[in-house]
Amino acid sequence: MLTFEEKLTIIDTFSELERHEVSLGQVNYHYEDSVYDKKVIVYHLHPNGNGFVFAEMIEEKDYPVDKKGMVNIRDFSEEKLRTVIQQSIESLSESDPHEENWKDKENNKLVLVNDYDTWNVYAGELLDASFATYNSAVDYLQQEGFKRIE
Template identity: 50%
Template sequence: MLDYRKKLSIIESFPELEKKEVSLGRVNFQYTGSAAEKKNVVYHLHPNGNGYVYAKGLEDYEPDKKGMVNIRDFSEEELRAIIRKSIHMLSPEGVYESHTAGGVDHEIWINDRRQTLEIVFEHDLWNVYAGDLLDGTFRTYKEAKEYLIEEGFHPGHS
C-alpha cells in the first residue's frame, strides 16, 4: 500500500487537478476543466492513506452509490490509471463520448429488406429517423439500439 505522501505526490503530478484542503487533514483534488457537474476527482484523501477517486461510469471499477472507488490499496500504476480515466471522463471529450456511442453521434441501421433507419444524437437524446420522419426518441444510445434490434435492424455504415 502506498503511504499518504506517495499518493499525494502521484496526485499532485496531474497538473489538471487543483488541491482543496478539507476537514480532519483530508484533501480533495478538483478538475477545474470538468465539463460535468462533478469536479472532485480525488475525494477525502486522508493522512492514513485512505481516499476515493470518482469513477462512476468507468469500466473495470465498482463505485459506491456516490460514484467513488476506495484507493486505500491501490498501487502507483492503478492510482495513475484511475485518475487519468476519471479526468478524461469529466473532460469535454469524455462527456461527449459518454453521451454518444463512444463519440459517434449518428449511425445508419439496415434490415433484411434493405430499409434503413438513421440514429442521431440531438439535444441530449437519441432520435431514430426513417428518412425525414421521426420514428422514435430515446434517452440513451442503449435504448435506441435495443429498439432497432427488436425491429430487425442491424448497424450498416455511417
C-alpha cells in the same frame, strides 16, 4: 499500500488537478476543466491512506464503485492510482454526451444518455426513466434484463 504522502506525491503530478485542504487533514483534488458539474476527482484522501476517486463515468473498470460513483483507493498501487485518476479526468473531459446502447433478449433496444448530470434511458425518442447516477441507471437496465452492446 501507498502512504498518504506517496499518494499526494502521485496525485500532485497531475497538473490539471487543483488541491483543496478539507477538514481533519483530508485533501480533495478538483478538476476545474470538467465539462460536467462534477469537479472533484479525488475525494477525502485521509492521512491514514484511505480516499476515493470518482470513477462512475469510466467505461471499462476492474474495481467496484459505490452509489456515489467513487472507488476506494486505499489499497491501490502507484500504477493503478495513476490509471484511475487519468481515466477519471478523461471521463470528465469528453464534450460529447455519454451514450450507450442496451438490448434485451427480445431485441428491444434502449439508449442510456448523460444529459447534464442526469442519466436518462430512452426507448426511441421517448424518455423511459431518469436517474441521478450512472450506477442507478445501469442497475435499472440490468434488472430489466438489458445488457450493454458495443
